[in-house]
Amino acid sequence: MNAADLPTFVKGHGTGNDFLLYADPDGVAELTAETIAAVADRHTGFGADGVIRAVRTSAPGVPAGVVGADSVDSEWFMDYRNADGSVAEMCGNGIRVFTAFLRHENLLDLPDGGSTAIATRAGVLQVRREGEEYAVDMGVWSAPGGPDALAEGFDVSVVVPGLTEQRPGLRLDLPNPHTVVAVESADELDELDLHRAPGVDPSPEHGTNVEFVLPLGEQEVDEVDRDGQVTGTVTMGVVRMRVHERGVGETLSCGTGACAAALAVRTWFGDGAPDEWQVQVPGGTLRVRALAEQHVELAGPAQLVGRVTPL
Numbered sequence: 540m541n542a543a544d545l546p547t548f549v550k551g552h553g554t555g556n557d558f559l560l561y562a563d564p565d566g567v568a569e570l571t572a573e574t575i576a577a578v579a580d581r582h583t584g585f586g587a588d589g590v591i592r593a594v595r596t597s598a599p600g601v602p603a604g605v606v607g608a609d610s611v612d613s614e615w616f617m618d619y620r621n622a623d624g625s626v627a628e629m630c631g632n633g634i635r636v637f638t639a640f641l642r643h644e645n646l647l648d649l650p651d652g653g654s655t656a657i658a659t660r661a662g663v664l665q666v667r668r669e670g671e672e673y674a675v676d677m678g679v680w681s682a683p684g685g686p687d688a689l690a691e692g693f694d695v696s697v698v699v700p701g702l703t704e705q706r707p708g709l710r711l712d713l714p715n716p717h718t719v720v721a722v723e724s725a726d727e728l729d730e731l732d733l734h735r736a737p738g739v740d741p742s743p744e745h746g747t748n749v750e751f752v753l754p755l756g757e758q759e760v761d762e763v764d765r766d767g768q769v770t771g772t773v774t775m776g777v778v779r780m781r782v783h784e785r786g787v788g789e790t791l792s793c794g795t796g797a798c799a800a801a802l803a804v805r806t807w808f809g810d811g812a813p814d815e816w817q818v819q820v821p822g823g824t825l826r827v828r829a830l831a832e833q834h835v836e837l838a839g840p841a842q843l844v845g846r847v848t849p850l
């Protein structure tokens with residue numbers, strides 16, 4: 540890793556899912572997978588779950604399919620990479636932190652309550668600012684196993700590190716791949732050994748993120764305003780989740796994973812299932828809302844913590 544070739548990064552996180560972000564408006568400073576893995580290394584680099592490059596959609600090198608008729612209004616492309624340098628279709632925590640980064644760097648003017656379009660490998664997504672939090676229409680989710688898998692509630696078998704028997708899992712695409720597995724108790728969730736990747740059979744071609752969920756049913760949850768003040772309570776579905784991310788390992792949170800977890804538990808809930816879910820992850824709390832036409836919204840915080848200048 541030659542520091543002279545590295546940009547200055549901003550470090551940020553969304554519910555503990557942390558990223559190194561840098562601006563490359565003209566698309567001239569793409570990093571190799573090896574360099575990304577080196578800067579993301581928690582011992583010998585700066586440490587992060589992912590590296591995010593902000594590129595203007597008009598710049599060369601923005602992937603085909605991102606810039607098109609549906610993205611005329613989107614000025615910025617979020618180029619997301621996992622900590623191992625691999626490319627992922629989407630990052631739900633990342634897109635909120637990305638929007639906060641653009642605002643902080645004066646690359647985007649987004650008043651409170653306003654929306655902006657961000658181009659991603661998952662298409663152009665609408666991000667709405669709610670104070671210092673962001674709500675993202677994550678687009679259309681799908682179940683690659685089809686309606687039968689959804690009706691059954693599972694379509695793969697998961698070898699869970701630390702458990703003797705295999706567990707059924709449900710595959711969902713956001714559109715990055717997820718496999719959701721229910722655990723039986725809080726102790727079981729807490730004791731999972733996610734230092735190793737769970738084995739999923741059949742294994743999706745490009746790997747999968749795996750979410751372990753403990754459904755907690757419907758609960759009264761505090762409703763807070765944009766200043767963080769509690770204004771009342773609201774009833775919603777509640778889920779606890781831990782995740783093993785493709786290309787990273789265990790992380791404190793995964794936004795697309797939270798959507799997959801809420802959608803799977805909503806499926807298992809059956810008739811009368813709530814559309815609003817609180818997903819509790821080790822790094823905080825996310826909100827997921829099932830919208831019409833198989834869209835899903837993710838909302839949560841985005842925090843920038845400092846600037847990282849390579850020496």
Ligand SMILES: N[C@@H](CCC[C@H](N)C(=O)O)C(=O)O
Binds near residue numbers: 716
């Ligand atoms: N942490 C992200 C997901 C990042 C991509 C994932 N590891 C993959 O390879 O699909 C999120 O918040 O969604």
